[in-house]
Amino acid sequence: MxxxxxxxxxxxxxxxxxxxxxxxxxxxxxxxxxxxxxxxxxxxxxxxxxxxxxxxxxxxxxxxxxxxxxxDNTTIQLDPSDRGQTDRVEAFEFWNVxxxxxxxxxxxxxxxxxxxxxxxxxxxxxxxxxxxxxxxxxxxxxxxxxxxxxxxxxxxxxxxxxxxxxxxxxxxxxxxxxxxxxxxxxxxxxxxxxxxxxxxPAKSTYTGGDVGRASKGSALGLLGKVYLTRKDYPKAESTLRQILTLGYSLVNKYADVFSTANKNNSESLFEVQYLGSDKVSEWSNFEYIFAPRGSEGAVTGFPTSRPQGWNIPTKSIIAEFEAGDERKAVSLKEGYTTDKGVFVAIPYVAKYNHAHTVVGRTDDNWPVLRYADVLLMLAEAINEQSGPANAYQYINQVRDRAGLGGLSGLSQETFRSAIRHERRVELAFENDRWFDLKRSLTNAQMVTLLNAHGQAEKASPTVDRGGVPFTGNDYKFDGYEALYPIPDRQLFLDKNLTQNPGY
Incomplete structure (x- = not known):
């Protein structure tokens, strides 16, 4: 990294x-x-x-x-011999920030x-x-x-x-x-x-080395998400509808959304650009961060690599995918096979796992805004105003691409649940889940959901902990933790700053 x-x-x-x-x-x-x-x-x-x-x-x-x-999307693979990240990365997994x-x-x-x-x-x-x-x-x-x-x-x-x-x-x-x-x-x-x-300008005006710059669609997509977050559903809908006329479309296969040979495709409103194997430190390495510890070349393709085992898909997200959902095999793998033919059942994020030529230097861009996201946001904005009757056409485009049947006959509340489900699996591991929970649930509902997830992980961890016991504070989510703390160093330097409640 x-x-x-x-x-x-x-x-x-x-x-x-x-x-x-x-x-x-x-x-x-x-x-x-x-x-x-x-x-x-x-x-x-x-x-x-x-x-x-x-x-x-x-x-x-x-x-x-x-x-x-x-x-509730991802967890960690603990290294019992090295707990140096206990108060850093692990703190986010266990809500001990x-x-x-x-x-x-x-x-x-x-x-x-x-x-x-x-x-x-x-x-x-x-x-x-x-x-x-x-x-x-x-x-x-x-x-x-x-x-x-x-x-x-x-x-x-x-x-x-x-x-x-x-x-x-x-x-x-x-x-x-x-x-x-x-x-x-x-x-x-x-x-x-x-x-x-x-x-x-429109995305289509960018050519050659300018492909990938922010465009009108990028701004409208993010603006629509802002209005949705603010629960201003009429403005969210009118903003997102503008994107429908700008030439975006879903690519035919879900895997092609993330292919390094298909960057900035017809579905991409904005993605952060990387170049693998370049000489000026612009490569990505998500594959190496997310692959299980000890997997070495079984996941990355390079036996000398030492993956970090972060952002491991949970049992919860694995179970969220419906039977026949083509997105599951693209988004995650439930384990890997060693060079000795032994299957190791430690799941990992596969979305950013593509062939590359130099160890540690992948060519994967990071998706920030996609047309599928726009369609799901539009369906959500419509449902919140008038129910699902005019929203099915947008969510069903996303489900159809995933090889699933369309939805129909739902109430406004059950459609809300369907949208949360669809966003979770469609946008899995694209840094949307935390924000979606905060937007779509009340604070009390978020407390209930996350604590239930935590208890399930304690009872049956996604990844074996190597004998490391849970502490009393692990997986205990309090409502105030929906906001992160202002760094203590900033409070020390600027006496005008105040801390968020609870910290």
């Missing part, structure tokens, strides 16, 4: 990182250059935008910890470092004269989309957060920031995405 930037909002600096050949990411590296001397040409603006995209790699590299492992958790601090700091750079770039674009108005609008739209992505995640993880949309005049200003209300943060996210949708 690429190292997450550990530079907080208090230490933000211009860090537009280098990236990969044959893509819109640029090899030039203006890291640490003075902002006053940079941002003078269109090429430099392009580099700044590329840096914002590059920061998203660092962000999604760790999102499975916060958005999947805290849910505290304000001192390093992973929380890293994610928080990386997000604000990226936001600092985005704010600087946005403040400089209009001052560059040698850029057409059309290109300025596009660059602004891309940065607005990425800024909205960060704040949308932050407000869902932490609730009220520090909202900064302009460069800080001096370092001391950073010590005087306070958390803005959720309403204010969402208002900014909606504004950014509305502006981005107006500024960005």
């Amino acid at each position: 690429k190292k997450i930037y550990k530079i907080s909002i208090l230490l933000g600096f211009l860090a537009v990182t280098s990236a990969c050949k044959k893509s819109f990411l640029d090899l030039s590296d203006p890291t640490k250059k003075s902002a006053d001397k940079f941002y003078q040409t269109e090429d430099q603006i392009k580099q700044a935008v590329s840096g914002a995209y590059s920061s998203m790699q660092d962000n999604v590299n760790s999102q499975y910890v916060f958005a999947e492992m805290s849910s 505290t304000a001192t958790n390093v992973n929380i601090a890293d994610m928080y700091n990386q997000s604000y470092n990226a936001l600092y750079n985005i704010n600087v770039a946005l403040s400089k674009i209009d001052g560059v004269t040698a850029i057409s108005d059309q290109k300025k609008a596009q660059y602004k739209g891309e940065l607005q989309f990425i800024r909205a992505y960060y704040y949308f995640n932050l407000v869902r993880y932490f609730g009220p957060v520090v909202l900064v949309t302009e460069p800080l005049a001096n370092a001391s200003d950073a010590f005087a920031t306070a958390r803005s209300s959720e309403d204010d943060v969402y208002a900014q996210v909606i504004k950014d995405l509305t502006d981005a949708a107006a500024n960005l």
Whole structure:
């Protein structure tokens, strides 16, 4: 896993990182250059935008910890001889996260470092004269989309957060920031995405090395999800319906959605770009993080590899797939066979498991928004307003592609359950489950569901624990834990910040 930037909002600096050949990411590296001397040409603006995209790699590299492992979708394969992650990654699995958790601090700091750079770039674009108005609008739209992505995640993880949309005049200003209300943060996210949708071109206009940039569909898709999260169903529906006219479609086979030979396909509204086997650290390695410990080459194809055993599919998600659902074999495997022909029944995520040429360097992009997600969100928004009669056509497109029969004759409540089920299996291991639970369930319902899951794992763990006993605090989910704690270091540095209740 690429190292997450550990530079907080208090230490933000211009860090537009280098990236990969044959893509819109640029090899030039203006890291640490003075902002006053940079941002003078269109090429430099392009580099700044590329840096914002590059920061998203660092962000999604760790999102499975916060958005999947805290849910009922995935668990961990313990290494009894090495418990160094007990208070880090394991804490999310067992809901033992505290304000001192390093992973929380890293994610928080990386997000604000990226936001600092985005704010600087946005403040400089209009001052560059040698850029057409059309290109300025596009660059602004891309940065607005990425800024909205960060704040949308932050407000869902932490609730009220520090909202900064302009460069800080001096370092001391950073010590005087306070958390803005959720309403204010969402208002900014909606504004950014509305502006981005107006500024960005259609996906079809991007060719060659520009394929993969944020487009109008990207902005509308994320905006629709924001409205759905806010339970503004009429606006969610009207926003998502706009995407139906933009040329997106489901690919014929579910496996082809994730194929490295089919990146940025007709179903993709936005995915974080990676390049395997490149020379500038732009490869992914999700396969190595998710494969079982000890599986070595049986999963990765390289006998010298040492997979980490994180994000292991639970018995719960395995059982969620209906008989005949073609998505199951693509999404996960229930075990692997060693070179001696022995089957080891430790499940693993298979969605990002594709052939690659260099050990540790995979070519898999990470899906952020897909057309299937849009269809399911649209079905949900319609059902919440008027029941399922006009929503079946959207959910059934997704089920038909999975080889399943269509739904009919459901009540509004049973359709809600059907949507939760369909989203869980369709979007499995794509970092949606935690947010879907928070959006679709009351806090009390979420407490009940997760504690029931925890008790089931305690009674019959998905993966053998090697003799390591559970502690009294393992799998005990309290309602306040639906929000993560503000990192203690931030509270120490900025006395205006407050902690979330319960921590």
